[in-house]
Amino acid sequence: MAQEAAEVEIKGSYPEIDEYYESMPDKNGALIPVMHKAQQVYGWLSEDVQLYISHLLGVPASKVYGVATFYSLFNLERKGKFRVNVCLGTACYVRGAEKVLAAFENELDIKNTETTKDGLFTLSSIRCVGACGLAPVVMVNDKVFGRVNPDDVKRIVDEFLSKVGDIA
Amino acid sequence: MTRQIRIALRNCGVIDPENINDYIATGGYDALAKAIFSMSQDDVIDTMKKSGLRGRGGAGFPTGIKWETARKAKSDKKYVLCNADEGDPGAFMDRSVLEGDPHCVLEAMAICGYAIGASEGIIYVRAEYPLAVKRLQIAIDQAKELGLFGENILGSGFSFDIRLYFGAGAFVCGEETSLMNSVQGGRGEPRLKPPFPANVGLWDKPTNINNVETYANVTQIVRNGWEWYRQFGTEKSAGTKVFALAGKVNNVGLVEVPMGTTLREIIYDIGGGIQHHKKFKSAQTGGPSGGCIPAEHLDTPIDYESLIALGSMMGSGGMIVMDEDDCMVGIAKFYLTFTAEESCGKCTPCRIGNMRLLEILTRITEGDGTEDDLKKLESLGQTIKDTALCGLGQSSPNPILSTLHYFYDEYMAHVDEKRCPSGTCTKLVGYKILPEKCTGCTVCARNCPVNCISGERKKTHVIDQKRCIKCGVCFSKCPFKAIIRG
Known part of the structure; x- marks a missing residue:
């Protein structure tokens, strides 16, 4: 039946x-x-x-x-306002992208794929964005940061924190 | 850069990609007009076959034969597909063509449509490439406005239309049957071949599918003739190939060279050699499907066959240069992490086999591997190659098999001595301060991110091994080379 x-x-x-x-x-x-x-x-x-x-x-x-x-681009969870994507393509990997990712985890106090409690930042690692000449590459929303080293991470986070007021 | 010959990239950076008149001024759409008005469908296919052009997406299948099969297939409806789902990490040639010269792809698809008898073209493009998407759409709109696409093109009676379709982030969709399932709105899972797409393709209709770079060669072949194209490259691999040179090399970027150019010419003459005067260790070609080629093969002329003979493959043309600081076991693990995650899960060898390979590699990089594990890697890798359903699984063990073959010593150091020779597997690395060299300058202690180095000023410092996270900062900051890695 x-x-x-x-x-x-x-x-x-x-x-x-x-x-x-x-x-x-x-x-x-x-x-x-x-x-x-x-x-x-x-x-x-x-x-x-x-x-x-x-x-x-x-x-x-x-x-x-x-x-x-x-498909990895579809989100089944709400994402933060600023989506920090650390490229883990091969070129970025051999130029130290893993350390950059660790620095973001440290700075934002979340693990890869998580979102901060205030809903501002989501941290993800992504596949090659095709900007290998700039490796290691980080994208925050649509903005691309090239040749990032772990010391730059705080500056990048601060740059977006300072925009919170503008958006709200 | 004199060794380069630009065919696929001829217009990139030269013309304004958002202005169709720039493209037309360089002879753009001449090839389409020539094909429609002065060549029969069979003439076009004959030209493609004689040109010796082979698929630039990686497998190297002869383009003319693909077109001929689709032409011979009988159907009321046929499709022309363009694979712009460039997913190999470290490859960006398709992106450059789409962003720098979108019309050359559109024109080639229309020529293909004419040759095989199709009236609809679809470009499957990664949503991760927003600029490419934007420029393709502008190019399509401008070409339609001038009557170069749509009904009755240039009054010839031939009609052809092109639209875009966006991928959603799945590496396996670069496989042609997966790509077609994705265009049909489903999960991008592959299916067995045959039947080939040229006979049973999109919506079960005959479909010709080529990669962006393949199409980028077509207009020049039609315009200048197959004899012209044949002067470049080798007997079995005609023409040029674009490589995305990246990694530890001085000049990174795209290079287009005739097939048969050696790795040494690409890496040293064009790429300017290895960064910081370090020693070359290997060149990885073909992305997650390829392998690592060591220094002793730097002088091999590169074409489809020679790369396969070396245990690698052409792939889409990614070329990542690695130096003495890169651990070959770690690189193999990096690629397996990628393929294990991107495996669609449809066939068992790929879904489970790659996961087991990754577990073994993880064990080895963490110091828990045995010599028996190396044998398992070899036999399991070979089994997956022989039994997986699609190109992804059939090639996913290549990074392991090639590094096992060329860098067996490095694997042995990991399993036998529990040592990582290049010092990148953190669990196998430790740092120690040499008392005889330490001056007590405190630089290491001040830079240590976890404050695990102690010692009074001007006295020997000590690392607390229990708290050390093995980041290597002290090693690189010590002005007296008093810290050793081992």
Whole structure:
């Protein structure tokens, strides 16, 4: 006997996602672009957002979750205001990126992949950003810092701390 | 830089990539017009086959044969895909082409579309490359405005359109069947080949898929003829290859040289040699799929076959230079960490095998390895190579197998003497102050981040080994070379 699928309650409304989906000329393969859009708007993919996308596109929620967990760019947790990404590509690695990462862990008092309690900084290591000539490279949001050494870390953190006022 | 010949990179840094007129002024879109108006579909494919161009994404499959297969496949709909999911750490040639000369890729895709009978092109580009994305979109829009894409191009009756699709950060999506699954909106997992994409590709339709750098060569071949292209490179590997030179070398950046150039010419003549006059230890080519090539092979002319014979591979062209301070076991562990994390998990050899390899390597770098572990690395590595489903797993043991082959002594030092010769495996390193050389200047104690060095001024200092984190700061700061590593 086939069992009735449990009705999933859709919470909230997401007009930006609706609008984007409507505007897509080709709905085949729309899932990943829609997830990109949702993350761009909301910063991360909450369970509610994933369920909504599943409902909107008519695909199982398990597939949305499967895709979300497969790709490293999709966030399943809320991220900090400033996302510190330390490149651990090979060129950065041989030029000491691990020490830079350790210095950030020390300065922010969190481990790699964690977010500070005040929600300001998320620390991550990332794959090659293709700026190997500047190794080791750190990106904070969209800003690129090249040839970073562990002594520069405090200055970089302070630079963003000083912007907190501007954003709020 | 006189040894360089720029074909794929000919316009990078020369033209304004956001202005189509700059591209047209250098002869841009001439090749497309030539193909559509004065060549048959078979002429184009014949030219590509005779040119000897091989896939620049790493595997080196002959491009003309790929195109021919897609041309012969019967279908109402075909696709032209461009693989711009440049994921090898340490490779950035595709990024440079997309940012510096986006039109040359678009033009080549249209030529391919004409040759195989496809009307739709898709570029799968990393979302991590925002500038490349922006410039590609500008290029597409400008070309459409001039009637170079869309319906009935230049009044020829041939229609072709291109759009972008964004990756989401998965290394395995550089594998062509994974990439196609990703474009279809799913997890980027590979599938068995055959059937090849040229017969059963995107949405099960015949699909030609090439990498950015491959396409970047196409327009010049069509324009100047295959004979012209053949003058560069070697008999089996025609043309030029772009390498991303990085690591411990004086001049880092992209170099484009004819196939058959030696590693020594690239690293010493173009790269300016090793930084800080240190000793060359190895060159890593091919990223996580490649291997480490030692000094004794610096004079090997590089092409697809010679690199495989050396236990490495061309890969996308990353070339990381390593010096005496780099531990080869540590480098192998670095790459295995990468592949174990990026394994999609679909096939067992790659999902579990790579994890076991990584565990063994970790054991060795922490001083708990045995000689038996080295045998396990070898046999398990070979098994994964033979049995994994896709290119990722089939090549992931290469960094281990090549370093085991060329740097066996270094592995032995780790397992036998519990010693890391280059001093990078922190668990195997210790620092000691030599009483006869220490002047009690206090520099080490003041620089120690965990304050584990004690001693009165002008008296011998001592490191508390229990608290020492082996960061090596004291070693590098001591003005009297009184601290030794061992």
